[in-house]
Structure formats: structure tokens, C-alpha cells
Amino acid sequence: MKGEAMNSSVHIKEEVAGSERPLLEIKNLAINFTTSNGEVNAVRNAHLTVMPGETVAIVGESGSGKSTSALAAIGLLPGNGRVAAGEILFDGEDIAHASEKRMIELRGNSIGMVPQDPMSNLNPVWKIGFQVKETLKANGLPSGPEDVAKVLSEAGLPDASRRAKQYPHEFSGGMRQRALIAIGLSCQPRLLIADEPTSALDVTVQRQILDHLDKMTSELGTAVLLITHDLGLAAERADKVVVMYKGQVVESGPSLELLRNPRHPYTKRLVASAPSLASRRIQVAKEQGIESEELLAPTEPVIVETALPEEVLKVEDLTKVFKLRGGIGKSTDFTAVDSVSFAVKRGTTTAIVGESGSGKSTVAQMVLNLLEPTSGKIIFDGVDTSTLNSKDLFKFRRRVQPIFQDPYGSLDPMYNIFRTIEEPLRTHKIGTKASREKKVRELLDQVALPQSTMRRYPNELSGGQRQRIAIARALALDPEVIICDEAVSALDVLVQAQVLNLLADLQDNLGLTYLFITHDLAVVRQIADHVCVMQKGKLVETGSTDDVFDNPREAYTQALLDAIPGGSLLLPPEVA
Amino acid sequence: MATYILKRFLQLIPVFLGATLLVYFLVFSLPGDPIAALFGDKPVNEAVAAKLRAQYNLDQPFIVQYLLYLKSIFTFDLGQDFSGRPIAAVLGEVFPVTARLAVMALIFEAVFGIAFGLIAGLRKGKFFDGTVLIASLIVIGIPIFVLGFILQFFIGVQLGWAKPTVSAAAPVQDLILPAIVLGLASFAYVLRLTRTSVIENMNADYVRTATAKGLSRFRVVNVHILRNSLIPVVTFLGADLGTLMGGAIVTEGIFNVPGVGNRLYRAVLSGEGPTVVSIVTVLVLIYCLSNLLVDLLYAWLDPRIRYDS
């Protein structure tokens, strides 16, 4: 992707609303960070307008400057950042260089914030009620226990007065986010900045929270500046969408129109790659009777020799029970995986979908023989893996390889890329030094990375590049099955699309079988042949992707499908 | 929580028995005859020596001496030291003094260490931070007896701001200078620990959220940054109390504080088994209790920590 093409034109479409003054107006904003390598221009030229009561979404990938621009509006740039140029007008007042005192006045009761990660944004040593109370007190509002309880219950927390006496770690993720929303809205600010408020949550919870946020903000008349990387979500929830790329606003306009007629090349690519939108398009296409073949990532089934069993991996009644230690001598059983059975056909992609706590990762670990099942069988290529002795187990490992979620954690920072990819070959004593080097070069080609990457270290690579290295490493032993445990969940949308394409290509060329673990149904739609839906350790539904998506049998599956953002958008069934 | 505390107290018993046995054995195996040494350079009067040995059970085998000592503990009669004084009385005299000294040192290191560490962390990289870091390195690097003598000489003798040695009753004002000397090295640690903790927590997400709520800077620092940063510091301080109690020997010597360190040192040199064991046992118990206190404090400070379930 060439940089110049992105900067070729900037399309901004502003709505001219009557005589109302914009609540927030950002003009020509430039923000610089002072780093050890000199000044970095994080935001170069941002324009943005939010009218009172309006919801505006800023969409972009990591590094686009969307969070930075929004944080500048509330004066929360990190220590080494400063506004280099431009204006931030809040209700006509330029607050880009306002004094700290003025900002403290504005924060809370004029401009509120709901931050992204609910766990790290609440102080773990103070009770929830205390943290709400201090917000009310600091902004001059009544802060008695009833006031605190009222704020919390309005945000959707049941049993608020009891909950107020609890600590953050005693809340679930969804409850914590509600608490943060409660705090953000407690003083009824005129503008609420919501920084990826739901990206850390499960998809069903996400929906509830966003619905509730909509309700509250429309009741209070609060304008919302919603920051997100998910274009589908942005289009669904916001009146206006602003697209940022590399520190600049490249396009903005009313949400639906932007989706239907994206003008900037970058916007076009985003629209094409967003899984939620793609999924929606497929859905729409199906509704309109159009075949969905071209819309899917290519997955041609490999011609299989009949001598080999068609089911390369079979799981029967797999169960895993964990013992949680209680008091002295007591322990309770926690069933993470409850009698799960499914089969994976050679050369296909089977997805296991579920929310956090559903047991899908535990299943993956048992299949990889990293965790011992409490009961049940795992049959690989006709052989029960629990009967393998250590030598055979070693050979088994060559044929089944993992790719994990966190591209930053799965590569050893002390090893250079060559060593990382070579390691499996060395462990299994394959080939000579020279042949191994040749193989590493081949693998790098296969994952579309330059061979010079061999000498570099993980910290020099981006997330997407690291995940490609993880893929290369997984391929080193020429496995038959690759277990992808949330392999693309931590990647930006465009990179995610590239990696998924790569995986699809490899499947074509090498006849690989994938077991794909994910929480994102939208991704499943694009790449999986079969789907298994798990809830709380049990397998609730299984079938081909089409079947499950078109005719879900279980209510839970339906709920998951409904929760895909952008589900209510009216999109044309064309591929952009 | 109550069962946890009970469990910890029960654990003290084997610790106590083990410590006393070990110390008794060590003192017993020191070479030299303590009774003969009582006579100094003068001729040893054998009859008298025999009588003294019998009086202190020194003519018995080691294990008998140890059991007799244990028996004496349970009857609360800890025996006598070589000058005939009941050891319980000796302990009653020296421990309160050292306790005063240790608590004062602890207060000094806590208050100043945390305050300076907080400021240094908040102003990381600036002048105050740099100065404080270098100063703390110097303090940690210079041995305590050098610091003690220097301060005693300049502040006590030259400037006359404080008495160079502590007067008989060891009142609090006399103990200020010794407490500062005793607490100096720990003060430097507390300072650095607080500073690191503050720097880590300063950039925490919840601090940003707290600011976003509209809280004043003062409140953000005290309620959010400082409170969370205190957790590792408090655990250090708790453990330090035990160390200060037992380790004040050098400071007590320099300032002539009539405390545990001096008495213990003399008892070791003259081979007074029961005295050494009694003092060391009390120190061990104090150390265990202060550790328990620290663990409980830790759970109170950080609600994520629970000792049962």
C-alpha cells in the first residue's frame, strides 16, 4: 500500500445544521510526541465537528491518531505529547492550550470519558462506590450513598447499593464497563468521549452495553464521540463517521452514505475488509438469493486419497474438570469442557466459536496435548492420542501445530527470526544446517515476508508481521493440522484480512486442515466450512457455516448472530 | 481470615523451638570456658568455679541444659545471667529501649522515604529526582558505622545540636539522632521503592481515568497514585521493623543506647547461653509477628488478596 495514494485526496462532507453552534470543533489539529528518536507527528491535520446531542464515530486502525485526537479534547495527552498546531473549540472556547485548572473544571461535568479496558481503568484498591462518589464530589454534585446507587443503577447495574460496596475484581467485565459508563455519565456531561468502550467485551455483552449507552445519551442529550476500529459498529451506532489514517482525517460524512459510497481509497479498503460488513453482505446476498461463493475467501477442498481417513481429527465426549481450592481442605469442581464431540475433515476449516469462558481454548489445548483431559477421547488420524507413548507423542507433535493469539507473546524476544523458525526443525532433528536454512527461506517466502527478516528480532516487527512469523514457524514441520487459537483477534482489520487470505492460500496449496478458535462470528463467516458453537463448556450447535448462519437452531446461536455489529445496516449486496 | 491468623500463630511454635535449639547449640559450641573467664587474669578458684558451674547448669550435657532451659521458659523463669540477675528483668529493661529506637527509625524512614520518593517519582528526570537518587546511593553505599560516627561527631560534638550519647533513661529526644542513623539505609530503600512504584502507577490507566473524572491533581496523586504505590513499600517497612530491632547493635554501640544489641553482644562474648537464647528467641518471635502483620496489612491494602478461599 503506497503512502502517496492515501494522501491523494481528502473527502470531507460536513452537514451544515441550522444556526446551532457545534459543541466540539477540531480544526487543523496537529499533535506531536517527543520520543528518544525525535519528534513524531502522531496527528497531522485533523478536522472534526460534533453537534450537541450528535454521535460521531472516529474509525481507524492502531496508529491512526483517533484516540490521540479524542484525548486531546479532554486534555489527557500523555506526558510527552503536545498540541503543535490547530484549535480545539469546545462550545466556542479554545481548550487546546487551556490551563490545567480550566481542564479540571471541564472534566467530569462538561466533558466525560469512558475508557477502553475495564479492568485496568478502575483502581483495584478502592470500592466501586467510592470511585463513583469521588467523581460526584469533585464536580460539586451530591454524593451520598443514594446518589451513588442511583448513578450505578441507571447505567444498568442491578442491586446497585450492594454492588457499590464491592471491589472491581469482584465484578465481571461487562459490569465493570457499566461502572465506567456510570462514572463517565454521572455528572451529565455535554460531551462523552467513548474510547473503544466495548472492544474488550464478549459480543453479546457488547451489544447490551452499546444499547444502554445509546439510551442514556439520548435521554440526557449527550453528544458522543465514539472511537472504534470496527467500521460496522461505527456505522450502526453513529450519525456521522470520520475515518482517520496515519494521523489525518481522510474522509468523513453521514455513516450510511460513507458505507455505500466510500470515496477515498482507504475507506474503500476498510469497507471491503471489515468482517462484520462482509458477513452482513453475505447475509444480504443470501437473502437476495445470490450465491456467496465469490464473497468468501477461497477455500477449494483438496482432493483426498481414500486411503487416508477423511476425519483427520475426531473428539469424543471430551471433558475437562478443574479443581478450585476453597478453604482448608475444601475444593469445588469447575467443568470447563463438558462432553464435547466433533469431527474435523481433512483439508477443511472448522471453527469453534464461543464467548469468554465457553471452554473453546481449553478444547484447543487438549487437542494439542498441552492439557490432560479428565475424560473423553481425542482421535488423530485414527489413533487415540492418550495411548501414545512419549516417542509417538513427539512424532504427533510434528503433525499438529499451533498458532496463538498474542503475536507479542508467542515469539521469544531473545531469538532472532531465523532461530525462531528453525527451532522446531532442530528439535525434531530434521535435515542439516544448510537444508534448514533453505527451508527457513522458503517459509518466509510462503508467508510473503522478505528473506532479510531472518536476521531481525521480534521487537523490530509489527503485530501482523509477527503473526506471519508464527505461521511460518507452524508450517516449518509440514504439519497436517494447524490449531489457530484466536490467531487474528489481536490484529487490525486490514492486517487481519491479509492474514486470513494468507491462511486460505496456504490451505489451498498445502492441503492444510485448520481448527480455528475465535469469538468473532463475523470472521467465521468468511473462512470456516464448519462451525461448532460452544457455551459454558457445552457444544450447543454444530454444522456447516451456511446452515448455522442461515438457520440457527439454538437461541444462543441466534443471539450471537444478532450481536454482530452492523447487523441492522441496510447494505447493498455488492462487493466494493 | 481468622483461621488464617490462627494457622500462622500455630506455625510460630515449631519456629520458636527450632530457633531456640539452634541458638543454644551454637552458643554451647563456642570455645572457651565462661566461668573461668569470670576470674579474669586472676587465678581460678576451683571450688568457687565448680559451684558457679552447678548454679548455671554448665556441668550438664548439652541436651539436659537445653531441656532445663525449656522448662524454665514454661515456668516463666528464664534463669539468670552471670551477674546473678534474672534474665526476665534484663529483657524487660533492654527491649523497650530498642523498641523505641526501632519504632522511631521506622517512622523516620517511612515518613521521609515515602514523601521524598513520591516527589522524586512525580518529577522523574528532573533536578530533585536526580539529586535524591545520587544521595540515596551514597547513603546506601556508606557503612552505617561510618555514617554514625560522622553524624555523632558533627552534630553531637561540633555543633552541639544533640547529645553525642544517650542519657540513662533513653528518652525520645535523645534517640532522635540514633534513630536517624539507624533508619538511614532503609530510608534510602524506601525512597527508591516508593519512587519506582509511583513511576509505574503514574502511567496506569486508572490514573488517567481519575483525571478524566475531573479530580484535582492533589487528589489524584494522594488517593490514586500514592495509595496504590504504598503496597510494596508497606511490606518492606513491616519486615524492616524486625530487622531494625535485631540489627541495632552498631548504632547502639556508637550512641551508647542501653538496648538489646549491646546486651546480646556482651552475652555472646562471655558465653552466657541462657541470656543469648532468651534474647534471640524474643527477636525471632518479633520478626515472625512483624511478618504476620505485614501479610495482614498487605491483604488489607490490596483487596484482591484473600488468604482463604
Place this chain on the structure above:
Amino acid sequence: MRFSRTSKALGVAAIIALAATGCGGGGSNDSGTSAGDPNKVIIADGSEPQRPLMPADINEVGGGKIATLIFSGLVSYDPSGKPVNELAESIEAPDAQNFTIKIKKDQKFTNGDAITAKTFVDSWNYGAAAKNAQLSATFFESIKGYDEASAEGSTVDTLSGLKVVDDTTFTVELKQPESDWPLRLGYTAFMPVPAAALADPKTYGEKPVGNGPYKMAENGWQHNVQIQLVPNPDYNGPRKAKNGGVTFKIFQNDDAAYQDLLSNNLDILQVIPTSALKNFKSDLGDRFIEKPYAGNQTIAIPEYLPEWSGEAGKLRRQAISLAINREEITKVIFSGGRQPAKDFTAPVLDGYSDSIPGSDNLNFDATKAKDLWAKADAIQKWDPNTAFTIAYNADKGGHKAWVEALTNQLKNNLGIKAEGLPFATFKEARDLATTGKLTGAIRAGWQADYPSLYNFLGPIYKTGAGSNDARYENPTFDKAISDGLSAPSVAEGNKAMNKAQEILLQDLPAIPLWYQVSQGGWSTGVTNVDYGWDGVPLYYNITGK
């Protein structure tokens, strides 16, 4: 960022500094003002007495200092070591063996009890009997009946040689004539205690009742902290208190005491610590004293070691003695604070002579030393790989420096291997000596219990004597000593003692090094400081300025 906590912290620091300034400073008086003051309480340094304060149980300086001030016996010693009558009226013996002692009338303890002849006899009987386990019992060994009373496990608690005649007279029969026996009577062990104390030594050991120039203040003994003495108004002897009392502050560390002296928090420091020897004279100006006293330092070389016995041994000892440059050590290590020895006793004693025949064996003559060593080698070879060691205790007294200097001199002057052998504690080193297990020399020395030449010779060099670390056995010497003891007068006795020393100067069972010199200092608040023959300050004479 403004931050108000800085000012808060600074404020707290300021308050603490002010508080420290407010207290402290020169408050060295417990009572009274300081101008030319007979009521000033003198703050002196002391050490915790090792035993309860019963006179016959005290054998170290800490307790001894206190005891001499709160008790008064038959005689005391004037600054030059001459006995002066305290409670004694007369002490007579026609034959130096049967003494008749008359005491003054109407003497009382501070609790009102009368002091009679019976008091003395009872106190001495108590001190000598083994069943009372008094550390200084051996001081009564000359008295007839001592062996029975002091035998291990004995139940005899009276000495047959002591007889009460009437309220003010008692007789003492010695086992043999001893001309210097009257000289001993000023020693602490001979001081009387009330009958109640003999019945309840525990209580009276803590709160002693005596009859000396001072008495212990109410709750005056705070263990390990201080001992407070106030003047005894009933005392009428030669050592009347000229000040308002003495408080002995107990120090664990000499250097701390010195700092106190410099800031006038301490009025008199008995011994200047080793660390301050180089500069105390300039620190104190004219407020110091440097005076020899009745003590010496020697190194004892056991005769039971094969290389050190017989003729070869004798030659080697002389060689060692001649190879030591005493002048150099006393000048360099002690800054002149010691006096090179010329005999086995001490210069402040009556009868001392620095030119006893044979005393040139204590000079420095390296050539002669080498010569003698070679002669010894010819008789019996000295293994060149053996090191000549000098054992010493490292916990107190600062002996390391001079032992190392001495061994260096031997290395250079004799060409043999020599080194110090440190022991961690005093008791370890003494243990080897008393059990006869020394492997080399050991530092030794003597501090006079009472001012007599015999005190430096008999208890150390007589065959079988208690402090005979070298296990020296020479019947000729023994005879010379007992001849001296049975001499009719003290002067004749002294002459005989010096004759006995001639033998020692040839045999050298121990090698005398130097005489001890007291080095002490006092504050700007006191004057009239002098030390006695024993190196202890005369506390009763010190007055405020």
C-alpha cells in the same frame, strides 16, 4: 506541577530539627550549677559490674571502682600506694604471722548497724568459704583454716585463724609469716559488710549498704545504664567526698565515651580509647593526665613446650627479649603512653628498682639476640617452619596493634616466623592458658591488687600459682620468695623480692614488655583530677570548676 506535599514534608523536617536543637547541648549536670562547685555531681565512665556488689565477689575494675567508694575497710591507699588507716586503729604483729588488729570505736554502716570486730570476722569468713562461691576467696588463702573452708564441697564456713577478742579487737593467724600481708588489707575483698547482707546477699548485692565516702543513691543502680553514688555524710575517713556525688555512666563502646567527653557530656574518662590516642592531647589541651600505675604487660611462654624448656629454652627466651625494641613500640603504637619495662613489677611501688642485676636482658640488642638464638639452635634445632605465636583476645583492649608490631620486630631481628594468634573472646584465650594447652606465647600482664612487689611475683611465678600461665617451676625462686615474705619488715622484704627477681630475669618465664600508663581526660566543667597507684581516678577529690 505544584505539589503541596513538599512543603508539608519540609515543615515536618524543620520541626524535628528544632526539637533536636532544643534538647541536647551541654546538660551534663543532674543537679547544681557549675561555677567552683562542691555540690557538682561528677559524671564518670564506668562498666557494668560483673557480679552483685558483695566485696568478696568483686574481681574486676567495673565493680571494684564502685566498691572502693561505697565501702571502707581497715586501710586504704594514698595516691602513692602507701596504706593509710581507715577503720583500723592499729595492726601489729611481732612475727609477721600472728596479727592483732584493733579497729576504731563507734563506726557505723549507713543503715545504722554498728561495725565491730565481729563484723570483720564474719565478713571474712563468708568471703573465704567455698559454699558462698565468692570469686575473690583466694585473697584469704594466707589465713590459717583457709584450706578447710575453701575445699570443694566444704561445709566449713569459718576460718580457724580468725578470733574475735572483743568489740574492737580480733586476731589473725597466718599459715606462715608474710611480711607484706598488712599491705593487702586495703583490697576490696577485706571490706566489711553488715550481717544482714551476709544473710541476704541477693538483695544487698543489688542495693549495697556500706560505710565508705559514698553510698548508693535510692535505686541508684540502673543495670547497664548508670550507677549513682551520693556522698555519705557519716563518713569521717581520709577520703572524704569533695563533690556532690558521682554518677557512673555505663558505656558499651569507648569511642562513644570519648565523644561525650569532647562535648562535655562526660566529666571524666578513665581511659582514652585507642582510636583517640593520637589526638587526645590536642583535643583536650591541658585537661589530660598521663601517669604510670601499678600494672604491666608481658608475654608468657609456657615451659611445657619442648622448644621452650631446658637450656635451649632459656637462651631462646633471652633472645626474644633482646630482640624486642620496647622504646619503638611505646613511642609509635602508644604515642609514649607506656614505659618500657625494667623488671617484673611496676615503678609506682615501694621498693621498685630499675637496675636489678640482669635487667639488661630487657634492653634492645639485636646482635646479641641473634647470637643467643643461634646458640640455642645448636643445642636443639628450632624448626624454621614453626611460627612463634603470641595469643591474644581480639574483643577488647586493642592488643592487635602492638602484638603485630612485636612479631614484626622478631621477624626482622631474629629472622624467624612470628605472628599474632587472635582469639575472638577473652575467655577462649584464658581457657587455653588455664588448661595448659597453649601452643605458643600468650599475652599476659598483671594489675596490682594491692601495692606490693610480692603481688607481682608470687601469684604468677610461684610453682603451682593460680596465674602461672607459663607453668614455671623453680624451687630456688620459690624459696627466695618465701624468704622475702618472712622478712621482719616491709623494707627487708622488698630487698629480698628484688633478689628473687634476679632469678626471673635470667629464666624469663614471661618477658616483661612495658609498664601501664594511665591516660585519661576530663571536661571543662571539673578540676582537681588525679589518679591513684592503681590507675583509677580519685573520684572523691574531683570538684566542679
